[in-house]
Amino acid sequence: MTAPVYFHEPLDAAQIGELFTFTGAEAHHATVMRVQTGEEIHLVDGKGTRLKGEVVSSAEKSVTLKVLNLVIEPVAKPxxxxxxxxxxxxxxxxxxxxxxxxxxxxxxxxxxxxxxxxxxxxxxxxxxxxxxxxxxxxxxxxxxxxxxxxxxxxxxxxxxxxxxxxxxxxxxxxxxxxxxxxxxxxxxxxxxxxxxxxxxxxxxxxxxxxxxxxxxxxxxxxxxxxxxxxxxxxxxxxxxxxxxxx
Missing domain, CATH: 3.40.1280.10 (SPOUT methyltransferase, trefoil knot domain)
Structure with missing residues (x-):
């Protein structure tokens, strides 16, 4: 099954292999959806950047990931x-x-x-x-x-x-x-x-x-x-x- 997606902007500070924490409404949504430690989820910025991460911990409005991959996906042509x-x-x-x-x-x-x-x-x-x-x-x-x-x-x-x-x-x-x-x-x-x-x-x-x-x-x-x-x-x-x- 495809990993769930959550929006977060910006993603510039994320580094592969390091921890990245996102907060706010999307993090709250992730916790409501009961994300589990070890689960893979994706963060996207709506402009083509995709972060693939493994959940390390989660709270009510905060989720911390280990960054597995970070890519800018190309625009399809035409x-x-x-x-x-x-x-x-x-x-x-x-x-x-x-x-x-x-x-x-x-x-x-x-x-x-x-x-x-x-x-x-x-x-x-x-x-x-x-x-x-x-x-x-x-x-x-x-x-x-x-x-x-x-x-x-x-x-x-x-x-x-x-x-x-x-x-x-x-x-x-x-x-x-x-x-x-x-x-x-x-x-x-x-x-x-x-x-x-x-x-x-x-x-x-x-x-x-x-x-x-x-x-x-x-x-x-x-x-x-x-x-x-x-x-x-x-x-x-x-x-x-x-x-x-x-």
Whole structure:
């Protein structure tokens, strides 16, 4: 079974073979989970550093480890961004959690034209914080050393500006090709963004803007998937097509 993961920042002071003590909420969580002396657990900083340690002692809010290994894990290539249109019923939140489990590197909350949910004023700040907490929790569950970044785009123009030179895959039923039919060479790039619309779908204006930006508009198989599902399935396929974890 994979060793449990806890977040701690920074990890700069840790040295292989020496003792390292972490405290606070994550240490408390570890003791609540009844970590045992001699058990291996991992500490990650959310930015790629992973400490593998053996529990030497634990108290209510303090755990001491013997450092067995300390590595900075590489960023997988291509880097993947999920552009998730805001959706009602928490489907957008489901989408980013499962996308984190399958390896997304960044998430952009997108205010698409047909989105029923609106992030305005203080709500935008509050919701971005909520999404970041969801990404952190999902990263911990998936035993990841990196937490995906999160950002907000208030419309298509702002979204395309944020994405810059990133290659775009728009997931839409009007696509002439399925994602599986895209030529393998297309995936040989540094960054790919996968764009998922809301419950009501994308407008013609949005599709046109993405096509003009060089996007590939693709289907995923022969079924129409929910906003909460499409991105995760597409990321899994891109992982395979790009050889991302080979």
């Amino acid at each position: 880097q993947l961004t999920l552009v998730q249109a805001l959706a009602k019923g928490g489907r957008d939140e489901q989408a980013i959690e499962s996308a984190t489990e399958v390896g997304v590197d960044a998430v952009i909350a997108w205010q698409s034209q047909r989105a029923i949910v609106k992030w305005e004023g203080k709500k935008q700040v509050k919701q971005l914080e909520k999404w970041l907490n969801l990404l952190k929790s999902a990263s911990k569950q998936a035993r990841r050393s990196r937490i995906p970044s999160v950002a907000y785009a208030g419309g298509t123009k702002e979204l395309l500006t944020k994405l810059g030179e990133t290659k775009l895959l728009v997931l839409h039923e009007s696509g002439e090709k399925s994602l599986e039919e895209i030529e393998t060479a297309w995936f040989e790039t540094e960054k790919i963004a996968l764009i998922v619309g809301p419950e009501g779908g994308l407008t013609e204006a949005e599709l046109t803007a993405f096509a003009q930006a060089g996007a590939q508009i693709v289907r995923i198989g022969n079924t129409v998937m929910r906003s909460s599902t499409a991105g995760t399935v597409a990321i899994a396929l891109v992982n395979y097509r790009s050889g991302r974890y080979n």
